[in-house]
Amino acid sequence: xxxxxxxxxxxxxxxxxxxxxxxxxLMMRRIAAKLQRRVGPPFFQPLYDIVKLHGxxxxxxxxxxxxxxxxxxxxxxxxxxxxxxxxxxxGIAEKGGIITLLYLMMIPSLGLALGVGQCANPNxxxxxxxxxxxxxxxxxxxxxxxxGVAYAAGTTNLVEIIATQQAGGFETWGxxxxxxxxxxxxxxxxxxxxxxxxxxxxAPAEIATGPMVEMGGKYLGGLFVMQSFQLYTTSVxxxxxxxxxxxxxFDFLLKSFLVLAIPVSIAYLFPRYRTEDLLRLMWKWPVxxxxxxxxxxx
Amino acid sequence: xxxxxxxxxxxxxxxxVLVALFLGRRLPAGWMVTxxxxxxxxxxxxxxxxxxxxxxxxxxxxxxxxGQTLSWRFDALSWYFALITLxxxxxxxxxxxxxxxxxxxxxxxxxWLFHLAMALxxxxxxxxxxSGDLLSLFIGxxxxxxxxxxxxxxxGGVATRxxxxxxxxxxxxxxxxxxxxxxxxxxxxxxQYDAILTAVSQMGTPHLWMLxxxxxxGFGIKMGLMPFHLWQAPAYAETPGPGSAFLGAISSxxxxxxxxxxxxxxxxxxxxxxxxIPFTLIDARDLLAWIAVFTIIFPTFTAMKxxxxxxxxxxxxxxxxxxxxxxxxxxxxxxxxxxxxHVFNHATYQAALFMAVTAVIHRxxxxxxxxxxxxxxxxPLSFMVLLVGIIGLAGLPPMNGFVSKWLVYRSLLNExxxxxxxxAVIGTLGTILSVYxxxxxxxxxxxxxxxxxxxxxxxxxxxxxxxxxxIIFITGLLPGIPLAWVASVQEAVGLSVPNYTLGGVxxxxxxxxxxxxxxxxxxxFGIGALVFYSAGKSKRVHxxxxxxxxxxxxxxxxxxxxxxxxxxxxxLIGGWYRGSFLWLxxxxxxxxxxxxxxxxxxxxxxxxxxxxxxxxxxVIAWVVI
Numbered sequence: 068x069x070x071x072x073x074x075x076x077x078x079x080x081x082x083x084x085x086x087x088x089x090x091x092x093l094m095m096r097r098i099a100a101k102l103q104r105r106v107g108p109p110f111f112q113p114l115y116d117i118v119k120l121h122g123x124x125x126x127x128x129x130x131x132x133x134x135x136x137x138x139x140x141x142x143x144x145x146x147x148x149x150x151x152x153x154x155x156x157x158g159i160a161e162k163g164g165i166i167t168l169l170y171l172m173m174i175p176s177l178g179l180a181l182g183v184g185q186c187a188n189p190n191x192x193x194x195x196x197x198x199x200x201x202x203x204x205x206x207x208x209x210x211x212x213x214x215g216v217a218y219a220a221g222t223t224n225l226v227e228i229i230a231t232q233q234a235g236g237f238e239t240w241g242x243x244x245x246x247x248x249x250x251x252x253x254x255x256x257x258x259x260x261x262x263x264x265x266x267x268x269x270a271p272a273e274i275a276t277g278p279m280v281e282m283g284g285k286y287l288g289g290l291f292v293m294q295s296f297q298l299y300t301t302s303v304x305x306x307x308x309x310x311x312x313x314x315x316x317f318d319f320l321l322k323s324f325l326v327l328a329i330p331v332s333i334a335y336l337f338p339r340y341r342t343e344d345l346l347r348l349m350w351k352w353p354v355x356x357x358x359x360x361x362x363x364x365x
Numbered sequence: 366x367x368x369x370x371x372x373x374x375x376x377x378x379x380x381x382v383l384v385a386l387f388l389g390r391r392l393p394a395g396w397m398v399t400x401x402x403x404x405x406x407x408x409x410x411x412x413x414x415x416x417x418x419x420x421x422x423x424x425x426x427x428x429x430x431x432g433q434t435l436s437w438r439f440d441a442l443s444w445y446f447a448l449i450t451l452x453x454x455x456x457x458x459x460x461x462x463x464x465x466x467x468x469x470x471x472x473x474x475x476x477w478l479f480h481l482a483m484a485l486x487x488x489x490x491x492x493x494x495x496s497g498d499l500l501s502l503f504i505g506x507x508x509x510x511x512x513x514x515x516x517x518x519x520x521g522g523v524a525t526r527x528x529x530x531x532x533x534x535x536x537x538x539x540x541x542x543x544x545x546x547x548x549x550x551x552x553x554x555x556x557q558y559d560a561i562l563t564a565v566s567q568m569g570t571p572h573l574w575m576l577x578x579x580x581x582x583g584f585g586i587k588m589g590l591m592p593f594h595l596w597q598a599p600a601y602a603e604t605p606g607p608g609s610a611f612l613g614a615i616s617s618x619x620x621x622x623x624x625x626x627x628x629x630x631x632x633x634x635x636x637x638x639x640x641x642i643p644f645t646l647i648d649a650r651d652l653l654a655w656i657a658v659f660t661i662i663f664p665t666f667t668a669m670k671x672x673x674x675x676x677x678x679x680x681x682x683x684x685x686x687x688x689x690x691x692x693x694x695x696x697x698x699x700x701x702x703x704x705x706x707h708v709f710n711h712a713t714y715q716a717a718l719f720m721a722v723t724a725v726i727h728r729x730x731x732x733x734x735x736x737x738x739x740x741x742x743x744x745p746l747s748f749m750v751l752l753v754g755i756i757g758l759a760g761l762p763p764m765n766g767f768v769s770k771w772l773v774y775r776s777l778l779n780e781x782x783x784x785x786x787x788x789a790v791i792g793t794l795g796t797i798l799s800v801y802x803x804x805x806x807x808x809x810x811x812x813x814x815x816x817x818x819x820x821x822x823x824x825x826x827x828x829x830x831x832x833x834x835x836i837i838f839i840t841g842l843l844p845g846i847p848l849a850w851v852a853s854v855q856e857a858v859g860l861s862v863p864n865y866t867l868g869g870v871x872x873x874x875x876x877x878x879x880x881x882x883x884x885x886x887x888x889x890f891g892i893g894a895l896v897f898y899s900a901g902k903s904k905r906v907h908x909x910x911x912x913x914x915x916x917x918x919x920x921x922x923x924x925x926x927x928x929x930x931x932x933x934x935x936x937l938i939g940g941w942y943r944g945s946f947l948w949l950x951x952x953x954x955x956x957x958x959x960x961x962x963x964x965x966x967x968x969x970x971x972x973x974x975x976x977x978x979x980x981x982x983x984v985i986a987w988v989v990i
């Protein structure tokens with residue numbers, strides 16, 4: 068591939084992810100509004116929010132690591148997007164593969180954890196402790212799912228995993244071939260988004276919004292950007308593993324938004340689990356489904 | 366007689382011991398020893414062709430003992446482990462010889478003994494690594510055990526008790542190894558590697574089983590494999606700071622070296638795989654792999670519960686050994702490369718982590734995770750080193766630990782081992798939780814009043830730490846550098862070699878190129894920084910200017926979350942910590958006590974006629990039958 072073309076892709080991929088991510092935030096809010104019989108925000112509200120937060124006059128910093136943490140939270144996702152193929156663009160997906168992508172997606176969480184840590188607020192620290200515990204909960208079923216998919220495809224290369232599904236048509240989609248893994252993956256993905264009933268680390272009534280307790284202005288804005296990327300990355304990853312990726316931008320976006328709509332709709336209907344209940348749930352159902360799913364694959 | 370390069374290296378190492386012994390009470394002894402380690406390292410680098418597939422270098426020293434030939438030589442395997450040994454010795458000794466040493470002396474520590482013990486450790490490790498037959502291997506093994514004991518025991522008190530426990534385990538291991546060697550000798554008629562290689566192919570299954578069990582138990586004790594892991598964490602944690610950095614980096618890897626040499630090179634993974642366990646679907650190789658993953662999981666989750674930074678790190682050291690063994694017993698090109706690469710990577714970040722924690726102890730006097738906090742503003746460089754180290758330990762990009770773990774994961778995936786794969790990832794996730802607690806409780810959160818005026822660690826300690834941090838990052842960016850050495854080790858022990866590049870590994874089933882991954886990661890950070898810093902300027906506030914639910918915070922209010930850090934997790938898994946292995950150890954101990962009491966009873970009775978009678982009967986029986 069021509070270097071110029073690659074550079075354009077590396078710039079475009081995160082940019083697209085950001086824009087689509089913002090629209091996903093909008094969708095999430097609209098769904099919440101529908102379920103709560105409200106009107107919901109206007110189309111450009113997510114963008115307004117980010118601009119507003121970054122433009123605020125009062126910006127409170129708790130120190131260098133607080134700042135760097137936010138930079139890492141945004142930067143990690145920007146990098147991760149270049150490993151996630153979209154229609155017509157593969158970026159450097161072939162140079163990393165899915166295991167690298169999963170680990171790269173932990174960098175933003177690490178950045179956030181460091182940044183929150185320096186805020187010297189126990190509410191934030193408890194939030195991070197809970198968030199890491201949640202990660203321990205949902206990542207176990209998630210890696211089982213990833214193992215199953217990668218083993219069935221015989222590769223960790225996402226480009227090939229998508230290409231195989233597209234070449235064989237609907238019957239070769241991951242979700243059709245490996246329905247148990249697809250269900251387990253959906254549950255794990257829901258938990259990884261940190262939405263209700265799994266929002267144990269935000270828990271406004273218990274720990275004053277946890278990681279966000281000392282975040283305002285551009286700090287909160289950075290987290291907002293991180294969330295948009297997170298919604299995008301999670302749903303696109305799911306589409307790539309189970310729904311054959313996208314041949315055109317239209318079906319790619321359609322699938323991604325639909326997949327995301329499932330956990331988001333569920334989220335606004337349920338209250339919050341306790342930490343240990345989240346662990347119990349994740350280690351029981353999706354793990355069991357995933358392991359049975361793998362047994363079918365092997 | 367001309368000296369070979371190996372003779373030269375061993376000679377320098379011996380000289381280092383002598384200098385530490387006789388000149389060690391002079392003031393600049395630390396520096397002298399450090400320089401001598403540097404010379405040893407240079408002498409090792411002269412053998413660098415070994416790391417790129419060169420021919421083995423023999424020593425001119427050959428001994429004949431009771432018809433047995435004892436010889437020493439260096440091949441790619443020895444060279445790779447010796448490089449890690451000397452590198453960590455040089456940096457640990459450098460770290461020790463400045464301000465740390467003065468403080469240690471003031472506190473009543475014996476600096477002379479410390480340097481002597483370090484030099485002895487390095488010397489004995491080199492002897493072990495150079496062994497050219499099973500007998501010289503055993504001699505080297507014993508030397509390493511006792512040298513390690515000296516370093517662990519020197520702090521006195523708790524340390525001596527931990528060291529006694531270690532040496533008890535080590536002696537049991539030595540017995541097992543000795544038994545194994547005797548068995549080998551009976552069947553092969555020689556202790557030379559070549560003779561053993563031919564003998565193995567004719568061995569029966571029960572014979573081979575016995576050997577595999579004896580050797581893996583014996584060598585596994587040194588590595589801290591389950592269920593022989595209990596001695597390691599307290600012993601390493603109680604060793605004086607730079608000593609624990611050195612031991613944590615390389616000491617228990619001697620067990621892995623021996624496993625590689627005996628189980629992988631001499632016996633061969635294929636032969637081990639042919640040992641089926643009756644009535645189950647698994648064989649001896651699977652058994653070793655499962656021991657490896659249990660060694661990953663249990664010590665990692667024990668580490669998570671520690672409240673002392675050094676104990677926490679030492680427990681992780683045990684767990685990381687599991688990844689190395691796991692990669693080796695999977696034994697395909699990628700897995701073995703991952704396991705071997707992890708030896709190097711682990712040595713770099715574990716040494717850096719122990720050094721950073723020792724720097725904190727140097728300034729604050731404690732490593733209790735509930736008595737620290739907020740130190741990042743006082744010791745930013747130490748924070749950075751610890752951060753680099755924990756990212757390596759947790760195995761996240763962009764540090765080197767990621768590459769070796771990635772290789773291990775990939776091999777488990779290629780070989781279709783889902784349960785081992787998931788178990789290995791559980792270990793990594795547990796590590797992430799545990800190391801965040803480490804960095805949070807020391808460097809993040811609220812700075813205590815009593816720590817408001819402390820300074821960054823002195824430069825004599827800082828420079829080795831920074832060098833290590835740089836190595837961790839560079840070998841993460843360019844894993845091809847150590848992978849070249851690893852590849853020649855794989856060739857030397859008869860394993861297949863992965864198709865490595867400067868930035869990672871090429872493979873039809875998914876490649877890795879760290880140069881690109883890290884490139885985009887830092888580009889991402891750059892864009893993130895651009896967005897962040899171009900927004901409104903932020904104002905730095907005092908740490909007490911904080912949300913406290915409407916209360917005012919004052920300096921005397923402790924506003925920090927550190928104890929029982931993963932409370933929610935412990936609600937679920939807290940009850941699973943049963944201390945079963947401690948119970949097992951205790952029951953073995955009381956069994957031995959009971960038996961010795963019985964023996965003592967017989968002995969104390971001192972009934973001469975009875976002894977005479979029974980001896981006579983025994984002799985008669987012997988003669989008649």
